[in-house]
Amino acid sequence: MKLRIATCLTLPEPDPDAVPLADALARAGVAYDLLGWEDPTVDWSAPAPTVIRSTWNYALDVERYEAWIDRVAAAGPLFNPREIVLDNLHKRYLLALEERGLPIVPTVLVERGDTGDLSTLDLGDKRFVIKPEVGAGSLGARVFEAPGQDAMHHLASLTARGAALVQPYFDSVEDYGERSMIYIDGELSHAIRKSPRFAGQSEMVSGPYSIADDERELALAALEPYGDLLYARVDLARDAGGQQRVMELEFVEPSLFFGKKPGSADRFVAGLIRRLA
Ligand SMILES: Nc1ncnc2c1ncn2[C@@H]1O[C@H](COP(=O)(O)OP(=O)(O)O)[C@@H](O)[C@H]1O
Numbered sequence: 001m002k003l004r005i006a007t008c009l010t011l012p013e014p015d016p017d018a019v020p021l022a023d024a025l026a027r028a029g030v031a032y033d034l035l036g037w038e039d040p041t042v043d044w045s046a047p048a049p050t051v052i053r054s055t056w057n058y059a060l061d062v063e064r065y066e067a068w069i070d071r072v073a074a075a076g077p078l079f080n081p082r083e084i085v086l087d088n089l090h091k092r093y094l095l096a097l098e099e100r101g102l103p104i105v106p107t108v109l110v111e112r113g114d115t116g117d118l119s120t121l122d123l124g125d126k127r128f129v130i131k132p133e134v135g136a137g138s139l140g141a142r143v144f145e146a147p148g149q150d151a152m153h154h155l156a157s158l159t160a161r162g163a164a165l166v167q168p169y170f171d172s173v174e175d176y177g178e179r180s181m182i183y184i185d186g187e188l189s190h191a192i193r194k195s196p197r198f199a200g201q202s203e204m205v206s207g208p209y210s211i212a213d214d215e216r217e218l219a220l221a222a223l224e225p226y227g228d229l230l231y232a233r234v235d236l237a238r239d240a241g242g243q244q245r246v247m248e249l250e251f252v253e254p255s256l257f258f259g260k261k262p263g264s265a266d267r268f269v270a271g272l273i274r275r276l277a
């Protein structure tokens with residue numbers, strides 16, 4: 001059964017992992033088809049293992065995407081596994097992390113259909129972020145100076161379609177940066193820095209950076225309950241006091257920035273082959 005790598009028909013942005021992954025698969029002699037998850041000509045129910053990669057337009061139709069996950073998971077092994085992926089599509093998993101006692105970027109969840117009165121939130125006079133609960137590539141993520149009309153309007157436009165998150169804006173994303181801890185086949189592999197990015201902007205990354213002790217500790221603690229994953233990414237940001245907090249856990253389709261760490265794509269492929277054996 002030939003491996004399927006899932007992408008989307010119209011990539012919203014280039015995939016930095018595409019070439020390193022293709023090269024690593026070729027080195028390992030693994031044959032595969034690269035297929036759009038939303039391609040109507042593909043029979044995703046045919047038995048085969050599937051690796052999710054750049055399916056980055058799913059937030060536009062998350063119900064269809066969830067149905068697709070069910071379908072491919074029934075057809076063979078899915079990486080990451082179905083329950084892991086389904087849970088990770090909705091950023092309310094952050095609140096579960098918080099319940100486990102882990103530091104997260106402070107988050108207020110406003111449910112779908114809820115008007116969400118920003119004046120009841122303790123936003124002070126600081127900048128804050130409103131973003132959709134289901135999102136990728138900064139889609140719908142905007143930063144506001146004050147809880148006025150503009151912010152209320154954005155929140156209402158998001159909650160008309162799904163839940164939304166309201167968070168304080170972390171200034172550290174501008175200097176130390178949001179740091180992505182990349183985990184491959186049971187180990188933290190490398191870290192990169194992402195420049196601040198809001199709706200309509202493009203992604204800028206640098207690195208690799210060494211992983212600080214507090215970053216390693218928090219990333220591993222956040223991942224601990226999820227077991228032995230082929231891949232994951234833990235995005236962290238430092239609060240005003242310098243404490244690391246989880247901004248995002250990425251188990252669905254994170255860029256893993258293989259190009260920043262020689263050998264990392266080969267480790268990914270080796271882990272995949274071992275899991276399929
Ligand atoms: N609370 C925040 N403080 C500062 N920047 C933020 C905050 N939340 C989001 N951002 C910026 O918006 C980007 C997208 O938000 P994120 O939660 O990572 O959603 P996604 O990557 O799924 O679109 C982040 O990479 C970061 O640049």
Ligand SMILES: [Mg+2]
Binds near residue numbers: 137235
């Ligand atoms: Mg992100």
